[in-house]
Amino acid sequence: MTIRSDEAAATLADIENVVAKVKQSRLYRKAALVIILWGFVDLARDLMIGLEPEWFGPRWFLVDLVGVAGTLALLCYRATLAGRFPLRILAAFALFYAFGWIWSHLIGRFGPREEMAFWPTLFLFGYSLAGLWFGAAFAAIGLGLAALVVAGYLWTGEAFILWQAAVTGFGFIACGLWMRRG
Amino acid sequence: MDAPDDVIHQPIRLRVMAALTALGPDEEGLDFSRLKSLTGATDGNLGAHLDHLARAGYVEVTKAFVARRPRTTVKASPAGRAAFARHVAFLKAIIAGA
Numbered sequence: 001m002t003i004r005s006d007e008a009a010a011t012l013a014d015i016e017n018v019v020a021k022v023k024q025s026r027l028y029r030k031a032a033l034v035i036i037l038w039g040f041v042d043l044a045r046d047l048m049i050g051l052e053p054e055w056f057g058p059r060w061f062l063v064d065l066v067g068v069a070g071t072l073a074l075l076c077y078r079a080t081l082a083g084r085f086p087l088r089i090l091a092a093f094a095l096f097y098a099f100g101w102i103w104s105h106l107i108g109r110f111g112p113r114e115e116m117a118f119w120p121t122l123f124l125f126g127y128s129l130a131g132l133w134f135g136a137a138f139a140a141i142g143l144g145l146a147a148l149v150v151a152g153y154l155w156t157g158e159a160f161i162l163w164q165a166a167v168t169g170f171g172f173i174a175c176g177l178w179m180r181r182g
Numbered sequence: 183m184d185a186p187d188d189v190i191h192q193p194i195r196l197r198v199m200a201a202l203t204a205l206g207p208d209e210e211g212l213d214f215s216r217l218k219s220l221t222g223a224t225d226g227n228l229g230a231h232l233d234h235l236a237r238a239g240y241v242e243v244t245k246a247f248v249a250r251r252p253r254t255t256v257k258a259s260p261a262g263r264a265a266f267a268r269h270v271a272f273l274k275a276i277i278a279g280a
Binding site: 004021 | 186193196197200204212220270276277
């Protein structure tokens with residue numbers, strides 16, 4: 001069997017294409033668990049705020065702490081398999097959080113409704129940025145859900161908290177399940 | 183190496199090996215349906231090519247029941263990884279020599 005150089009180049013391109021798809025699929029599967037976890041966290045938090053606003057309104061961060069602990073547990077579990085901790089991912093989340101805290105508490109004067117819209121959109125734009133490097137699914141999730149959050153902020157009135165529970169809660173869970181299938 | 187690996191060079195088998203070797207040796211492997219979507223092959227066609235690769239000792243095929251459903255998982259063997267690396271080196275040598 002003889003192979004011409006153009007055939008060899010086409011074959012190598014085919015190999016690279018398959019390898020890229022497998023790597024992207026692995027990345028999606030890894031990210032999916034964290035996305036599903038935050039879907040449940042968002043759903044629980046927003047439903048609790050909606051049902052018990054007096055008690056839970058000022059204490060919403062308690063549920064988020066469960067999400068942070070769960071995310072760290074997942075990252076640590078992966079670190080034991082991969083042999084190294086994904087410090088850059090953790091640092092990226094910490095930087096996003098620091099940026100959000102500075103703007104929502106120090107510089108900006110956000111009311112509860114603005115804060116409820118600000119935090120999800122901040123992290124969803126982070127997903128959109130990640131999509132530029134790691135795959136269109138991240139960008140689609142980020143931009144799609146951010147648009148729904150903004151629409152809810154503008155037009156859902158008193159039902160905004162329930163809208164948030166549905167959009168970020170069920171939205172993240174559905175997106176995570178879809179990414180796991182990939 | 184001055185000849186291609188005839189087992190690997192066939193397009194479907196080449197894609198199967200590319201997909202399986204993209205995973206680390208300690209990873210689980212890929213299931214049949216994922217390989218089907220990556221290669222664009224039909225069930226019967228992919229099954230025949232996997233048999234061919236398994237007979238050459240290039241892949242290990244594991245069949246199990248997960249949640250009462252049959253699941254076929256395929257993993258590259260060390261011999262398959264080495265053969266695929268040699269085949270890729272051969273292709274690169276053709277381009278370099280052109």
